[in-house]
Amino acid sequence: MGTILDGKRVAAELRARLEGRIAALTERNARPALRIIRVGENRDDLAYEKGILKACSLLGVDVYVSALPEDASSGAPLEALRRANADESIHGIMVFRPLPERFAGEAVHAAIDPGKDVDCMSPLNLERLFEGRPGGFAPCTPEAVIEMLKAYEIPLRGANVAVVGRSMVVGRPLAMLLLREDATVTLCHSRTRNLSAVTRRADIVVAAVGRARFMTPEFFGPDAVVIDVGINDDGSGKLCGDVDFERCEPRVGAISPAVGGVGAITSTVLLAHVVLACEGIAKINGCNLT
Numbered sequence: 001m002g003t004i005l006d007g008k009r010v011a012a013e014l015r016a017r018l019e020g021r022i023a024a025l026t027e028r029n030a031r032p033a034l035r036i037i038r039v040g041e042n043r044d045d046l047a048y049e050k051g052i053l054k055a056c057s058l059l060g061v062d063v064y065v066s067a068l069p070e071d072a073s074s075g076a077p078l079e080a081l082r083r084a085n086a087d088e089s090i091h092g093i094m095v096f097r098p099l100p101e102r103f104a105g106e107a108v109h110a111a112i113d114p115g116k117d118v119d120c121m122s123p124l125n126l127e128r129l130f131e132g133r134p135g136g137f138a139p140c141t142p143e144a145v146i147e148m149l150k151a152y153e154i155p156l157r158g159a160n161v162a163v164v165g166r167s168m169v170v171g172r173p174l175a176m177l178l179l180r181e182d183a184t185v186t187l188c189h190s191r192t193r194n195l196s197a198v199t200r201r202a203d204i205v206v207a208a209v210g211r212a213r214f215m216t217p218e219f220f221g222p223d224a225v226v227i228d229v230g231i232n233d234d235g236s237g238k239l240c241g242d243v244d245f246e247r248c249e250p251r252v253g254a255i256s257p258a259v260g261g262v263g264a265i266t267s268t269v270l271l272a273h274v275v276l277a278c279e280g281i282a283k284i285n286g287c288n289l290t
C-alpha cells in the first residue's frame with residue numbers, strides 16, 4: 001500500500017505558518033488583500049475561486065472579485081487590472097486564465113504589476129522563473145507540487161522526476177521549479193515515445209495530462225512517488241485524477257489523490273504569496289514585522 005500524500009494536511013500546516021505573519025501585519029494596519037479578476041462563469045474557475053474565498057476567510061485575508069460578464073467589452077479585463085495595479089490596498093492580483101481570445105490575453109499578462117503578480121503571469125516573472133533568477137512568485141499549482149513533496153520529505157536533489165504534460169500552467173514551470181531543487185527532470189508530452197518506459201524509471205512521477213485515469217499501474221515502478229495534478233470529470237459527474245488511483249495506490253510507494261491532493265494546497269500557496277507581497281510593502285513603509 002502506498003503512503004497517501006494528504007494535501008489538506010499540508011495546506012493546514014502552511015496556513016498555521018501564515019497565521020502569525022498575518023496577525024503581525026494586521027496589528028500594523030497592513031491587512032493582506034487579493035483581487036481576483038474573472039471573465040465568465042467557467043466551472044473550473046468558479047470551483048477554484050470558491051477554494052480561494054474559503055482559504056481567505058480561514059486566514060483573514062481580504063479578497064475582492066471583479067466578475068466580468070462573458071460579453072464584457074474587449075478592454076474590460078485590462079481596465080480592471082489597471083485599477084487593481086493602482087489600488088494601494090491590494091497586494092496580490094490573480095486573473096483566471098486562459099481569457100477568451102478576444103480579450104488579448106498577452107496584453108493583460110504584460111500589464112500586471114510584477115510585484116502583485118501572485119500567480120506568475122507577467123513576462124518578467126516568467127523570465128525570472130525560466131532563467132532560475134530570484135524574484136517574483138512561482139505559479140501556484142507547480143509550487144503546490146513542490147510543497148507537497150517537501151512536506152513529506154521526499155528527496156529532490158538528484159532524483160529522477162518525470163513530469164507528464166508540458167503546459168505553461170503546470171508542466172513547464174514545474175520542470176523549472178524541480179531544476180531549482182537539483183532534480184533531474186524529464187518533461188513528457190503527447191509525442192513522447194514509450195511513455196510508460198520513461199515514467200517507470202522515475203523516482204517521482206507528476207501527472208498533469210488532463211485525461212481521466214490515464215496513468216495505470218504499468219506506468220510506475222514499485223517505489224514511485226506519484227503526484228496527480230489532474231482534475232477531470234470521470235463521465236458520471238464525479239471528479240477523478242489523471243492517475244487511476246484505486247489501481248495504482250496499492251502498487252506504488254506514495255501517491256496523492258485527485259481530491260484532497262495538490263488542489264487542496266494551491267489556494268493556500270496563492271495566499272502565502274499575497275502575504276509575502278503585503279510584507280514587502282509593509283517593510284518599505286517602515287514596519288518592523290519580526
Ligand code: NDP
Nearest residue numbers: 141165166167169170189190208209210229230231263266
Ligand atoms: P493541458 O491540456 O494544457 O496540457 C496537457 C498536457 O498533457 C500537454 O502537454 C499534452 O501534450 C499532454 N498530454 C496529453 N495527452 C497525452 C498523452 N497521451 N501522453 C502524454 N502526454 C499527453 O492541461 P493543463 O496542464 O492545464 O492541466 C493538466 C491537468 O491538471 C488537468 O487535469 C487540469 O484540470 C489539472 N489542473 C489542476 C490544477 C490544480 O490546482 N490541481 C491547476 C491546473 C490544472 P502536448 O503538449 O504534446 O499536447
